[in-house]
Amino acid sequence: MFNSFKKHGQSILGSMDPERSLAVDVFRGLTITLMILVNNPGSWSYVYWPLAHAEWHGWTPTDLVFPFFIFIVGMALSFKKVTKEESQLTLVLEAFNRGAKLFLIGLAIALFYYDFLNPAYDWWQEKFFTIRVMGVLQRIGLVFFFSATLIYFSRPRGIVLWMIGLLIFYSGLMIFMPYQLPDGSVAMGLWEKGNNFAASIDHFILGRDHVYAGGNQPFSYDPEGLLTTLPSISSCLAGYLTGLYLKADSEAAKKVKTLFYAGIVLTMAAYGLSLYIPINKALWTPSYVVLTTGLALATLASLIYILDMKKARLWSAPFIVFGANALLFYVFSMIFARILVIIPFKGRELQEVYYTDYLAPIFGNYAASLVFALLFLCFSYGLFYLLYKRQIFWKV
Template identity: 50%
Template sequence: MWRRVQDHLSGIMAQCNPDRSLAIDVFRGITITGMILVNNPGSWDHVYAPLLHAKWHGWTPTDLIFPFFIFIVGLSAAFAAASQNKIQGTTAPNRTAQLKTAAIRSAKLFGLGLFLAIFYYDFQASNYSWFTERIENIRILGVLQRIALVFFCMTLLRLYASRTVEYAACVFLLALYTFCMAFTPYPLPTGGTGVGGWAFGENFTAYIDALILGSAHSYYANATPFPFDPEGIFSTLPAIVTGMLGLFTGRFLLAEKNAIARLKRLIPAGILLTLLGLVLDPVIPINKALWTPSYVLLTAGLAVLSLAFCIYLLDIRKTQRWSAPFIVFGANAIAFYMFSAVAARILTMIPVGETSLHALLYSKVFMPLFGPLNGSLAFALAFLALSYGAMYAMYKRKIFWKV
């Protein structure tokens, strides 16, 4: 059995494209694997604390996953841009063509996010109105939608701004966000004026979401005084900086090919960014839902350190076989995300008596075998194994879904 597993892993490694960065592919695979793991417990009532988001201020390992993915979007954009510029050049017509390609890709990602928002039906509720719940009250923003917006804004900066302007834009976005959150007044629905603050539902970004999206189209529809979305409109500005920091890191990797030299720059940079985020925390709290500047710095720093660790293991120590499953997941990250999201919804939608297939599998199979907490985790791991089968089938046939 172990020999077959080793042969399986070796076969995956043999298919790797030597021209691609193994560390980035594995980092992407680990990140998307973590995202699917934390999104699919057997029961949300029984989840280990590190696999849950922080309730508001603060952070857990789970709060690192989404910014890591956006950071990796920036990393990948740097390599893709270098390839495009090598083939097409950087003249104005080619910049326009690249922007058009980016716009189409962003629209597809945004559309996939909207598809997931409407892909649900409650078969157990006799009076369920899919049109009312999923169309009239559609959640407009979400994970894929934020990735789409960040990717497009990054492309604009990459194509039409100088390096100096890019750096200045990142500083400006974080400063603007901080100033508006701390000092910009906004009217309260109960009368009076709110100014500053980072409270749940009572802050400037929540005010913007309530003004534009309204409660019907926000994730936290019942937040007071303002409903808002954790992937909201104004909080996307600092998320752009997360992507840009990934882009800057990707450019550095392109310029520096020596693995040891890479670590000598990445490790100090990662430590500095992490410490800056922690130092800012008492003044600007680390908060994922608000994507605060301290959160941007902390998560970017930890992303850089995580990438450095991957480079150390894969490129310097040449310890690579363990990474094979993550290569499979990372090679089709968006397909993996979509497959898992659709499959999870289907398990929840299929009625079995007075419950769902998801709840039945957890309560009748996983919980009796492993207990409530471990059973919930075992369900998530089994879901990952199922997803791996589908993603490996695509990988083996060299099917790579590019949005």
């Protein structure tokens, strides 16, 4: 069995373009794999704490996944080859086109659902007229467009200023901008769940029917909301600057040390900053940006050390497959997960039957929920390996 895995892994590694960064590709693959793993438990009632988001302030390993992916989007922008014939306007229009496609795909996924078990289900009212406007792909689309635009019109020093400036501007709004509560009173400077300036923006602009936490009081809000998109742009710009550094001519050992130590310093700085501004994923606070950027740098440095310096590469093969089609993998996982809860079986959702009747009695509730997610990944791997083998890659 090991020999088969070794042969399989070697064939994947051997097919890679030698000019590509293996560490970056594996980083992307690891991140999207973890994203799919945490998004697809057998039951949301039984999830081990590392695979669940922090309830509000603080963080878990799951809270690193999305900012890592945003960080990688920035790295991809640094590797984009721009010809002299392409004007800034052309590049911005291209970025807008790609960002808009991502946003529309996110909306399409939000609409992909039907409750066949409910004869009175009204899709137009339950989904179309109450569509969640923001979401993961919608945020990526917005971040990609605005980050690309800033990059095409700025030099690296300017990008640093934009990155820091966005965090300061966002913090200023959250701390000093007053907002009115439903009871008529005025609040300012809060970081509470559903009671902060960002939540008030989501509540009044998007509305309760079009956000993730529509039933929250005093304000509905979305963890991928409008105002909180601003600091997530800084996460993307941090990835861009990291990509520029990786492209610079220097020894791998030096890059590993620089990235790792920078990651440690930023992580420590994040905890210092958290004394004033809490670490919070839903609000994408500046301390959260600094923390996740620091941990992303440390993770990337570790991968460069393991893969490029120590040449321990065989284990990374599956993540290369998933990373090569990261966007398609995410879209597929969302659609496939919806299909599993849409299809009725024995008067219940297919996923519920499979988890409750087959997995839970064998493994127990929590372990069965994790086993379901792992089986989801294994099934997905078979499909995406076939795409990888045929060199079929989907890009917007």
